[in-house]
Amino acid sequence: MNFKISLVILLNLSLTFSCLAQDNTPITLEGKWQVVDWTYMSFVGRGLDGKEKQDIDKTVSDLVLDFKLNQTFSSNKPAFQFLENQKFFVNNFSEVVINNQYYPFFIKNNTCYFLLSNIMLQIKKTENYKNSKINIEKFPSKYNEIEESFKKEKKISGEVYSINDLDKPPKFKTVEFDENCLIDCLLNSFNSNMKYYIDFSKVEKDTSYFIEFTVDNTGNIYNIHIKSKNNKPSNGLTMTAKVIYGTKENNKESKKGKITGIEKNIISSILAFKNQLIAGKKNNKNVNTKLNLELRLISK
Numbered sequence: 438m439n440f441k442i443s444l445v446i447l448l449n450l451s452l453t454f455s456c457l458a459q460d461n462t463p464i465t466l467e468g469k470w471q472v473v474d475w476t477y478m479s480f481v482g483r484g485l486d487g488k489e490k491q492d493i494d495k496t497v498s499d500l501v502l503d504f505k506l507n508q509t510f511s512s513n514k515p516a517f518q519f520l521e522n523q524k525f526f527v528n529n530f531s532e533v534v535i536n537n538q539y540y541p542f543f544i545k546n547n548t549c550y551f552l553l554s555n556i557m558l559q560i561k562k563t564e565n566y567k568n569s570k571i572n573i574e575k576f577p578s579k580y581n582e583i584e585e586s587f588k589k590e591k592k593i594s595g596e597v598y599s600i601n602d603l604d605k606p607p608k609f610k611t612v613e614f615d616e617n618c619l620i621d622c623l624l625n626s627f628n629s630n631m632k633y634y635i636d637f638s639k640v641e642k643d644t645s646y647f648i649e650f651t652v653d654n655t656g657n658i659y660n661i662h663i664k665s666k667n668n669k670p671s672n673g674l675t676m677t678a679k680v681i682y683g684t685k686e687n688n689k690e691s692k693k694g695k696i697t698g699i700e701k702n703i704i705s706s707i708l709a710f711k712n713q714l715i716a717g718k719k720n721n722k723n724v725n726t727k728l729n730l731e732l733r734l735i736s737k
Contacts, residue, residue, distance in 0.1 A: 464544060464562070465569035466527065470551075472500040474559035476637045477735040480628045482645060484668065485735055494737060497558055502551070506566050510535055531574040544575040546636055557637045591659040593651055597725040598717070600624075605718040607652045607726055609710075627707060627730055634706040639698055640736040643668040646700065648730040650707060654723040656714040661707055663700050668733070703732070 475497055477485055485493070496516050503511045509522050525535045532539040533551070541552040549560060600606050606620050614622040645668055650661040716723040 463572045464549065464575075465565065466504050466533070466542060466571040466573055467506055467566045467569035468504060468562055469564040470502045470504075470549075470560040471563045472497045472502075472558045472560045474638075475737050476557035476559075476640045478555040478557060478632070479733040479735075480555075480625075480731060482731050482733050484643065484733065490735075490737075493556065497556070500558070501563070502560070504533075504571075506568065527571050541632075542573055543633065544573050545633070546638075548636075548638060549573060550632070550637070552632065557632075559638065591651075591653075593653055593659065593725050595654065595725055597651060597727050598719055600717065600726050600728055603717040603719050603724065603726060604721070607656065607714050607717045607728075609713055610656075610715055611713070624728065624730060627710065627728070628732070630709060631703055631706045631732060634702040634709075635699055635734075636702060637734075637736075640734045641667070643735045644699075644733070646703060646732045646734075648703060648707070648732065650728055652714055652716060652726045652728060654716045654725050656712075656716045656723075658707060658711050658714070661704050663703060665697070665700065699734070 475493065477493070496514065499513070500517075501513045502517075503513075504525065505511065508525055510520050510525050511522060512520070520535055523535050525533050527533055527542070528539075530539075530541070531543055532541045534540075539552075541550070543550055549562075550557065551560070600620055600623075606623055608614065608619065608623065609626070612626075645666040647664045647666070648661070649663075651659045653659055717726040718724065
């Protein structure tokens with residue numbers, strides 16, 4: 438993979454930053470941040486070959502991001518020269534905005550995340566600037582837990598349709614998508630939300646997660662199933678656990694392996710949209726819809 442392609446991949450990735458804040462002291466954006474690790478994310482099952490991993494590692498190794506008091510950005514790597522001395526600001530969604538590009542920056546489990554698309558760079562703050570003013574948002578601990586609102590897997594009444602077979606897919610009550618982006622934008626919303634819930638420090642070398650759940654004819658989310666695959670040569674599908682939200686399998690090891698924290702994080706990210714959806718339609722009637730997502734995480 439040449440440098441130009443490496444840069445394109447980097448610009449479509451996410452950054453993870455280690456804050457190292459163990460108390461309630463506010464963490465400010467201004468200062469210098471050093472990359473200590475990275476994770477590649479793909480929602481289409483794309484992997485990385487050895488050369489691509491080396492290129493990413495070389496690009497971000499010892500990378501320092503500098504958010505200055507005058508609200509300009511700089512770094513110590515040529516791959517980011519296009520952002521050198523560019524103005525930044527933080528919007529109401531805790532996103533750092535540089536050159537009209539949006540990079541979410543937040544704290545979860547005392548780890549900071551700076552989103553640059555689908556690479557997660559874990560970083561630590563190495564230098565604070567006096568008179569810093571921009572605080573980084575810390576996600577409440579409730580985002581780390583699975584709600585215990587279901588006692589058992591729901592038996593869905595009526596036919597369950599694939600999202601592509603509907604006249605109108607499920608949609609959010611408060612968000613309107615362009616008519617040309619109904620399905621893609623819905624699925625992308627679920628995909629994007631996972632980034633805020635997953636503990637990327639727990640990611641193993643290369644794992645795929647196959648996620649299935651139902652939005653029923655009332656718009657509620659039920660029956661979240663997850664299978665995970667360790668992507669190793671000739672390994673096939675190695676299921677670490679079959680997760681069915683709402684059963685005892687959520688709270689103990691299944692016969693086929695231990696349910697990981699990341700799988701629980703994924704469930705929590707999906708349930709964050711509970712009570713926010715309108716059911717899909719077929720022949721002008723509300724129907725049950727099965728949604729499928731795939732997430733692949735590759736660590737350094």
